[in-house]
Amino acid sequence: MTLAIGVDIGGTKIAAGLVSEAGDILDSVAEPTPADATKIPAVVADLVERLTGDEKASGIGIGAAGFVGEDRSTVRFAPNIDWREEPLGEHVAALVDLPVVVENDANAAAWGEFRFGAGEDTDDLLLITVGTGIGGGIVHRGQLFRGGFGVAAEIGHMRIVPDGILCGCGQRGCYEQYGSGSALVRDARERVTNGDPGSEAIAALGGGDLSRITGPAVTKLAQEGDPMAVDLLADLGRWIGEGAAVLATILDPSVIAIGGGVGAAGDLLMTHLVEAFETHLPARAHRPQAALRLAALGNEAGIIGAADLARTEPATSTPTTATRGA
Template sequence: MTLAIGVDIGGTKIAAGLVSDSGTILESVAEPTPDDATKIPAIVADLVERLSGDERPVGVGIGAAGFVGEDRATVRFAPNIDWREEPLGADVQALIDLPVVVENDANAAAWGEFRFGAGEDTEDLLLITIGTGIGGGIVHHGQLFRGGFGVAAEIGHMRVVPDGILCGCGQRGCYEQYGSGRALVRDARERVVNGDPAAAAIAALGDGGDLSRITGPAVTKLAQEGDPLSVELLTDLGRWIGEGAAALATILDPRVIAIGGGVAAAGDLILGHVVAAFETHLPARAHRPEAAVRLAALGNEAGIIGAADLARVEPA
């Protein structure tokens, strides 16, 4: 059995796992993400040391949100961590004496799903990860597609509404402003603030006026319990996701589209609406083969599993 370590660096947590060549996480550890980004390489090195024990992993794969250069070592830009042209791979490798591969976190998750999850029956996969924003990863003919500069598949910033809602990237009308967990929460809170009588159950989440308690998981739970407005909000969210997926399929022509990320926890409650919108908006649908749209299979572990496998099959 060939072991590798996968690391997922998020805005609040750094999680790592010792992963077998069958995609099984044998052991996992985590630490909070520090406010001081210069401390991250040392934390990653410590996690790797704790996971290694008596084992000798073949390498370490790191998934990080942001633009990762074609050298698969430099984080050019990260939205939630103060990294600009950060030599993350070299900094970590100097501390652990193991090969290190750095990959965009959604790319790593896509690779994990391709190898061991929702896309293991195909050579062409599009992963759409729906969290606070929208991330994406593309596997084409069995290879991870990184683009000419290493920053492909930033699908959350595809423009879907001209002059629409201002996005954190500086543009307006981006996909993630309409089809993400952030959009779900924004719309739910707006209904409460505007005094919509249908929002009584949602308003109760923020008892005392604390809108921060109105979260995506909380609204999803209400929808699962049958609250009509929460169901409506998830229906709208699924429509946006499905419309975007249809536009992406027009360009990429994947065989499988996997929907992952936190919003996917809504399961069939949202997937049906995604599929319906995808089918409605896919051009010339009656005259083309059609991608299978399905939920991702690996959950929050996809990034760790995928990053570890990339360190194994695409060593630095």
């Protein structure tokens, strides 16, 4: 059995797992992400050492939020970590005696879902990851699609509302300003601030402190039947579904998987997402329609996908084609 290490570097936590060829995480460890970004390679190396022990791994795959260059090693830009043209793969490889592949975190998650999760029965998958923002990953005809410069599938910054809400990227009306966990929280807090009728239960979440109103708390309220929380999740689902219809028009995937923390909402989200998708998909009656599914691997998708990429392709721009049942 060929083992590989998958690493998911987030703004607050670095998680790593020892992953089998079947996509099973055999062991996992995690550490807080250091404030000093120059210390991240040493943390990754320490996690790898703790995971391997007497085991032998074939390589390390690292998923990182940001633009990853064609060399599969350099993080050109990261929104939540102070990386600009950072040779992350080179720095980690200098500390461990294993080959290292760096990939965008959403791409790694998409690859994990394609190989072992919601996309196991297709060769064309679009993963929409909904968290603080929106990320995406595309697998086309069994290959991870990275684009001409390695930075494809930044779908959260697709503009869906002209002159809409200002986004952190500098543009207005981006998808993630309407269909993300941050959008859900913003809308919930606005309703409380405005004193909207029926907002009492959401207001109680904060106890006078708006910062305590979170996405998971609103989702829990919705699951308990609070009408306004249910309405907020319905709005979120509609926005995600509208954006998914635009993406389906361009990419024509056979499966669209929805990942990220919003998956906990289940049908409270997906019912409205599917309805909006079907309403806004052009010429729907005359085309095959993508299957919309919740992602299957949860927060482990990035670790599993990164490990599999380390096992199946070198740190180059050559695309990967994989067969099932590895």
